Amino acid sequence: MEPRYLAMYPFLPEASQYLKDNGINLGDIINSGAYAQARDAGRRRVMEALVDGQISEKVFTNDLEIMVELLSYVVARIIVSCVGQDQILLERYSLAEAQLVQARLENESLDFAIDTANILGLDIVRLNTTEISVHFSDYLKNSSQMRSQEWKLLNQVMDEGRVELGQKRLARLMQNAVKSNIMKELPLPVNDSIIEAFAPAIELVKVEIEKRKAQFEKESYGKVSFLRLPPCMKEILDMGKKGQNIPHVGRFGITAFLHTIGMTNEGILAVFSSSPDFKADLARYQIDHITGKSSGIEYLPPECATMKTQGVCYNPDSLCNKKWMNHPLTYYSSKGKKKPQKKKPEPKESENSA
Ligand code: SF4
Known part of the structure; x- marks a missing residue:
């Protein structure tokens, strides 16, 4: 297969064979000055996925650019693995890679x-x-x-x-x-020397992840209000009430969503209890895991982009269609905000007044 295709579809088995045939090993990619450009490109690849939600398309005009693109995939996977089991990063990175493949195919x-x-x-x-x-x-x-x-x-x-x-x-x-x-x-298994070699890139990625988490975690959502729920979450709750099968990402999303807006685990359990296939032990186990009670990790609900690709962005309305709408939690906080009142114009002094 032509190297250009290997750079565009680096997950194909021929891509790793190509690197082997060219004598390129992991140690060189991580440490050699000759691969600095590829390491930069790999870091950019992860950051684009994390920040923009997409990896930009490249034009390859020579062998060097082809090799940099191919190696950027290898490096990106290493950096993501060094960060570890972070759901936000894994979701955003894998989705951006997959969407790039879709567009190319x-x-x-x-x-x-x-x-x-x-x-x-x-x-x-x-x-x-x-x-x-x-x-x-x-x-x-x-x-x-x-x-x-x-x-x-x-x-x-x-x-x-x-x-x-x-x-x-x-x-x-x-x-x-x-x-x-x-x-x-x-994440792939990585050792300490790999983590050390990519420390600056890992730090950059972690800071961005924290920024994204803080955006929602620090927000005070006030009193829980079902009137402010985004259409996707309303639909998921309705599906549960009707006994319809809720996809895994939907169950995960509604649980993480209700937890983040301040509902207690008992409250979430009560919401699910109206579902005809409700099993208290299983529901409690899943809720405790997603809300961090048993796992130590408080998961955030998926972003709109993920909800869309997973097919659980139900009935989006005009607020969903705003350019800045990127998260069900953003919907919830926007819905709760009072529109700024237009200032009443100061009464003009009457021409006849004294
Ligand atoms: S656009 Fe976002 S908030 Fe609106 S329904 Fe879809 S996932 Fe939910």
């Missing part, structure tokens, strides 16, 4: 997209010049988070247990496949 030949999907373990067969079919089990595995009608299995064209798709929808499925692969793989 949309513009490749259909054969290339199929080969890449096969390497990731999806059973894909080409049907004609524009369409493929995927085995329904792979379809379900990679679309179960997407709850819009267009992704429901019932609404798909199927033939002998296979779902028929065009390239754009295949690329979207691949986004989920790549993201869950990255989430499974990271």
